[in-house]
Amino acid sequence: MARLLLLFLPGLVAICAVHGIFMDRLASRKLCADDECVYTISLARAQEDYSAPDCRFINVKKGQWIYVYSKLVKENEAGEFWAGSVYGDQPEDEMGTVGYFPSNLVQEQHVYQEATKEVPTTMQVILERAPCHKERNQHNIS
Numbered sequence: 039m040a041r042l043l044l045l046f047l048p049g050l051v052a053i054c055a056v057h058g059i060f061m062d063r064l065a066s067r068k069l070c071a072d073d074e075c076v077y078t079i080s081l082a083r084a085q086e087d088y089s090a091p092d093c094r095f096i097n098v099k100k101g102q103w104i105y106v107y108s109k110l111v112k113e114n115e116a117g118e119f120w121a122g123s124v125y126g127d128q129p130e131d132e133m134g135t136v137g138y139f140p141s142n143l144v145q146e147q148h149v150y151q152e153a154t155k156e157v158p159t160t161m162q163v164i165l166e167r168a169p170c171h172k173e174r175n176q177h178n179i180s
Contacts, residue, residue, distance in 0.1 A: 064094070064119055064138065065110035066160070069153035075121075079153045080106045082122070082144035096124055096137035104144055105134075109153050118142070 071077040081103060088098040098104065106122040118141040123134040 063159065065113050066158060067111040067156055068108040068121070068159050069111060070108045070155045070157055071151035071153055073155055073157060075108045075155075075157065078105050078107060078150050079109070080146045080150060081148045082106055082120075082146045084139075084144050086143060088139055088143050090137065094138055096122070096135050096139055098124060098139055098143060104139065106144075106146070107136075109141065110138070110159065111156065120144070 068075065071079050084098045084100055084102045084104060086100050088095075090097045102124055104122040104124050106120050108121045110119045110121070112118045119138040120141045121136070121138050123136045125134045
């Protein structure tokens with residue numbers, strides 16, 4: 039039985055790697071300073087440590103500065119999350135890490151622009167098939 043499991047385990051891992059693991063969407067709408075959500079809304083400071091539960095979120099240390107780019111519109115019983123970037127103390131961290139974090143974790147220190155643009159959290163991406171095909175596929179990306 040153990041040998042049979044060892045034979046199928048690599049195949050299962052390969053299937054998960056190829057197809058990915060789908061996670062629940064946090065919200066369908068977000069508030070931004072602009073239509074593309076590229077401008078910084080505010081600068082916030084973490085009030086406590088936070089360990090990211092999955093790859094969509096960022097790890098934050100108490101006292102760390104976070105640049106806020108969007109604020110998810112709260113739906114149903116979901117928590118309120120914001121998207122932003124944090125920077126570490128190491129030179130390799132100069133690009134920063136981008137992801138979500140709970141809004142109650144931080145205190146905004148400086149507001150650069152009001153988040154007045156409400157936009158969907160998904161965007162439509164058109165993928166072209168081989169040049170000989172005229173058909174197009176639309177995929178939602180969260």
